[in-house]
Amino acid sequence: MTAPTFLIPLLWAAELKPGEGLIVGGWEFVWAAWGVTWAALALYALSLWLRRETSETPKELR
């Protein structure tokens, strides 16, 4: 659940500003959402790569 942590400032920026009458927002929400998607995909791919089994590991253990 690291993703929500780094999102907090992003969502804070997208919070509603009082006195405008309507919650407005368009692109900042879109960018936040797609940013989360790209970052999460990249981080998960990275975590899979870091956890990959190299051919050396089993030999060391054997």
Add this chain to the structure above:
Amino acid sequence: MIDASAERGIAFRPQPIGLFHSAAIVFWKDLLIEWRTRARLNALIFFAVATLLLFSFALGPDTALLRQNAAGYLWLGILFASVLSLGESFRVETENSSMDGLKLAPVDARAVFLGKAVGNGPMLFALSFVLLPILVALYDVSIAGGLAALVGVLALGCAAITAPGTIYAAIASNARARDVLLPLLLFPLLVPALLASVKASALVLQGDPMHQLGSWLGLLAGFNLIYWGLGFTLFPRVVED
């Protein structure tokens, strides 16, 4: 405890005894252990009462708020106590490898499930009855009007907790960090059943203008069927070697 089941049939009968019969024996054996020590029910009652007291401390003296949320606190108290009860019911089996003894008897694993689950149900049910007067005293709710409906809600809700609780307690009792694992597995799964129980109890306690009680009870019964059916089918896999 093995003597108890041996006396009741296994040693004297050439053919294997039926599923429900052996479930009854497991149930009876657990009840006997409980009766001899009476440790578990006492601890459960103390724990659940303390939980209810803590909710009332945490929220301060706002009686209207407490009354409004009484059903939620009641079920959280029962849920927290159920973890203790379920963990304990399998601790007695793992302690002296009694589970292996049961399996060698041989007792059908599904009978163990039925015996344990049916045994934990009345325990929680009895507990919830002890909690009702405390609910009245602390939260100022009135239960006299809908006592029959409340009994139905409590019975269905406790049954919905014990079926998945039994199977998860069997898993957790053999794993590392079992005290962490049982609530971790059980609580999320129980959210829908708990929601239905709380809603139904709240309708009983606060009145039911829209006649929704029957539907919530139906939903709870539906969850019970799912939990009991799956638990009964899958339990043998959990205790096999």
Add this chain to the structure above:
Amino acid sequence: MKASSRNLLIAVAALAIAGAGLAYIAFGNLGENLVYYWSPSEMLAHGDAAYGPTIRLGGVVKPGSIEWNAGHTALSFEINDNHEIESPAVKVAASLTPPQMFREGIGVVVEGTFDKSKVFKTNRLMVNHSNEYRPPKPGEKPKNWGATLSDSSGPTPGKAK
């Protein structure tokens, strides 16, 4: 062989029970009664019983009923059962900032309390949007996105469907 087929039968029966539970939740018409929100007519049908507890009310914003206060901090409007303007309606007083899709003729769910004054008071409003996605049709004026009430005079009048 006999015991194993009996076991299989028991397993199938148990799974059938679980399946029956799921089917009952699905097709037992529980949804008729266990509603996430009430429509105005359902709420009004319960008279005094609806007074007091926190409830959710859902419906369609009645065209021509939206009124703002001077500072755009509070508003009142009416909620119809459906898009028929004559359908049962409840007046709602809201002190909140609605989302930009809020307009006449759109589905909303409000959370709050109802009382003898027959005005539903809320501070939580949710817009229930449709599952249709399409660009504006020719001649259809797209909404002016990003325009706040401070720049324009009020929410852009939407079409009542």
Add this chain to the structure above:
Amino acid sequence: MPTWTSYVLLLAVLGLFGVHLAVPATRAWVWKVLAVLGVGGVVSGSYLALAVAPADHEMGDVYRIMFAHVPEVWMALLALCVNFGASVAFLFRKDLSLDALSEACAEVGLFFGTIGVLLGAIWGRPTWGVWWDWDPRLTTAAIMLVVYSGYLALRKFVDDPEKRATWSAVVGIIAASDLPILWFSVRWWRSLHQRQSGAGKMDPTIWSILMWNTAALMALTIVFAYQRYRIAQATRAREVALPSALPPDSGDVPSEAA
């Protein structure tokens, strides 16, 4: 953008996956092709979603979140259904590679489910007006996330591979009872969340861009699940070879489970 291009990409992804399953000799390289298709598909799909798709008549530009949110939740459900299937299959044929598949699919499903729910919250704020509400759909989605986090935690707490496999198969089957309720909740009950949309309810361009992103994310789902499966298989091989020499933190569960 014509719809058939998206269907071609979708068929290519499915076909390559079929080749991967049917011909073991191709497993060394097919996933690389899928990875290229997935990354390229997401990059081009992002461009299509953000720049090419027309603004919605009602929601304006905010609806562009849909092109990521919907396929992510679809992929989560797909992976978790495979987890259910592999769990059932494991109880019939005690094959530890089925357990590795369950583990891989649960993690990938939880990953896509988490970002899908997160995007739903980001989308909900400007359209519904709230980040979160306990309507039937969101409640069952939240249950899905915590139930499968518990599933992955269970795997961490059991050392014996056989027992871990059996127990997590049991938990996986019970956990899957939430999935049909999650999917049908918007049909069975009134909810804040809209019902499932479909080709008939969307502009053809919007639909084909949604399909394009779905195909791209499906390619990535397959690659992720396959790579995670290989990690799980290697861990099992080590456990069987040297059960006592295991480091205590083996059978790694990533941060999603926290």
